[in-house]
């Protein structure tokens with residue numbers, strides 16, 4: 001519940017239908033896609049323009065309440081969860097593409113535009129937006145900017161930050177700042193780059209300028225089938241070190257294959273296999289066949305039992321189907337799913353995959369891997385039922401061990417999902433006091449009053465003396481226990 | 487020690503063999519003054535020097551190999567230069583991972599020699615890449631024409647070790663190619679030009695050297711080349727870089743040249759070249775392949791040379807013809823030459839202000855900046871004599887720091903010991 005005076009101000013600024021205070025309707029905004037964390041916001045407001053965001057932020061901050069920006073709520077780190085009765089500023093109505101400037105291969109849009117819709121709008125101009133998170137049919141570009149999202153094809157094309165060239169942001173004190181824009185030559189510090197990946201802590205992006213790419217002319221897609229997951233990891237590492245640059249390389253492991261094949265999404269992958277590797281090359285037609293052949297050879301040498309190749313678009317979609325539907329299928333076989341997101345050096349993939357499977361066995365848990373192998377970005381998914389207390393405890397221990405294993409091999413705790421609420425207590429695994437202190441300092445530059453998305457990214461116990469809007473009470477919230485609530 | 491001047495006190499912290507003074511030091515300073523050049527041998531020494539600078543109020547100027555004397559503007563003269571040239575160890579190179587971690591002072595030649603046997607490279611081709619240091623290229627963060635294919639330096643820096651202006655040691659980012667843990671301080675320090683800290687170590691993403699490196703060189707009048715450039719830009723074919731140069735008026739040979747670089751598999755590169763030339767309806771005067779193409783572009787990174795005046799104009803690539811026009815006005819007054827990154831929309835002018843009076847030139851630059859900014863572009867001085875820079879300002883809109891930039895500067899360098907100007 002928020003004070004009635006604030007409700008009135010928000011209604012005045014954004015209109016009655018843009019302000020949600022009704023408890024039942026607030027339920028929808030209780031969590032993001034990582035449903036283990038649930039907190040009901042104090043209210044939700046859905047502005048349409050930069051000016052409305054500015055006025056709404058000023059009003060909310062004026063009441064001393066924390067603010068949480070929210071896109072589509074597909075985040076996997078609890079970033080859009082509203083702690084301490086925070087007010088959610090949602091971008092659902094800021095869904096207009098303002099300009100497609102085909103001559104300069106750029107677009108300007110509002111943050112609530114869905115990722116796939118931008119590419120669809122650019123298509124008639126022969127262009128598309130390269131970063132393609134697997135959630136691209138639902139997630140927003142604003143969310144992508146906040147998380148610096150990746151996707152299967154980021155192996156060749158790079159992640160969100162490479163494509164964001166300008167931002168209009170409403171800072172936590174209601175100031176509107178324009179960062180970069182008109183390409184990427186603006187002088188000054190790279191504030192656009194600093195804002196990308198700031199997980200809603202530095203302000204709300206209200207206009208986004210991005211670069212677009214010409215559609216690739218042709219594509220070749222392969223599917224390697226392996227009896228051992230380490231072998232698929234070796235194939236990936238060999239392909240990369242041989243100098244081939246596929247557009248995407250994704251691994252789907254045995255448990256995931258079986259989950260997919262048992263579901264309505266069955267893609268025709270052999271259920272006795274322990275790994276499937278999707279490899280895609282794109283570009284001008286000349287030379288693509290040769291590259292695909294070489295990649296197939298590497299698969300064979302690493303121990304692939306079979307390498308399929310798509311002859312047309314239908315077959316290509318079929319080869320991708322197991323990858324694309326993996327999350328949906330897993331959701332059906334277990335009530336709860338813990339998604340991890342560590343990145344490791346590619347050469348360590350075989351040993352890490354083996355290590356993860358051993359940890360799973362030791363704790364008697366089902367761990368299913370489906371991930372961006374070419375970038376070394378793992379997604380071990382632990383399937384469980386949170387009503388089983390004993391299992392819950394094992395999940396927590398296994399999950400910590402997996403993360404430690406990845407960090408010890410030279411990796412990091414998150415490659416694309418962000419730290420959010422979920423991984424903030426793991427930040428000290430990779431950063432010391434000085435680095436965390438510097439991050440707090442930078443956050444304070446943007447948000448001196450602690451208004452924007454407090455309780456995320458940085459563990460509170462490392463915070464220097466600093467005011468924070470609302471009371472932060474969950475400093476040491478355990479990872480999954482929160483999900484045991486309603 | 488107590489009687490020594492502050493810079494002297496700093497110099498006293500290193501063995502004499504790693505301190506330059508007098509004329510030897512002045513060579514590093516261009517037309518500015520400097521008391522000494524110091525060469526710390528490891529991160530600890532960098533930290534010791536920066537802490538001492540904070541205690542004694544000595545101004546510091548971070549530098550790499552000193553290939554850019556004066557380094558494009560100091561906030562104040564005096565103080566000492568801290569060079570990272572001795573920090574040139576390679577800490578980690580895993581060819582199969584395509585990643586490398588090295589000291590900021592690692593020189594380009596050494597780096598290239600290390601990567602070449604493995605068929606790899608670091609495609610950073612900003613001005614001066616090739617002569618300077620890895621850390622210097624990252625600190626300047628200026629992209630060259632290859633940005634079209636490989637991104638700007640900031641897109642390929644995975645992690646940094648820096649000693650901030652306050653003397654704190656930070657290890658930010660990492661050495662994996664995807665990493666979103668915490669705020670992206672790596673981007674903040676990349677391109678911060680030594681105004682926030684001294685970069686001591688760099689982790690970068692490497693790339694396999696493509697099987698074929700082909701450059702089609704077109705020649706003709708400026709208008710003609712702009713037309714070809716337009717065709718290249720409009721084509722959906724994968725062009726790695728395209729750079730246009732305009733010679734000094736009256737120079738021998740064609741007035742202008744456009745070099746279009748295609749990188750990829752052999753079959754692919756040939757196909758792209760053939761189709762591109764057909765598509766734009768122009769035939770290249772020469773086509774360079776393999777080593778020839780590579781050397782051609784490597785030489786281009788040294789294009790600015792030691793020119794006392796380098797002006798960088800940028801706008802959306804669709805405005806290239808207009809920007810080129812303004813750049814030519816500047817060039818006409820400075821006996822200057824032009825180089826344009828056709829795909830990036832950047833035009834650089836190099837010349838000598840001696841060809842014109844300072845006041846006249848400054849007036850021209852100010853009016854050109856106004857025109858470029860009116861179409862959403864920018865004009866910055868990369869290098870300029872003190873008097874010109876003082877009249878014109880190094881950067882225009884957005885440069886030098888709005889409120890956020892000023893606060894970031896205060897956060898990392900509260901005593902303002904780092905005298906490199908903010909970018």
Ligand SMILES: Cc1cc2nc3c(=O)[nH]c(=O)nc-3n(C[C@H](O)[C@H](O)[C@H](O)COP(=O)(O)OP(=O)(O)OC[C@H]3O[C@@H](n4cnc5c(N)ncnc54)[C@H](O)[C@@H]3O)c2cc1C
Nearest residue numbers: 071072073074075079134140142143144146149150200205
């Ligand atoms: C099935 C599935 C597959 C996925 N696959 C991928 C993948 O391949 N790659 C990948 O990177 N991610 C993936 N994700 C995670 C998620 O989709 C991305 O993180 C996405 O960018 C989130 O966008 P969103 O609009 O849903 O943001 P939300 O979840 O609503 O918000 C995410 C964060 O962004 C902040 N935020 C949102 N909008 C703004 C704004 N305008 N200004 C400032 N801050 C803002 C929020 O405060 C929050 O911290 C996947 C998720 C699911 C469920």
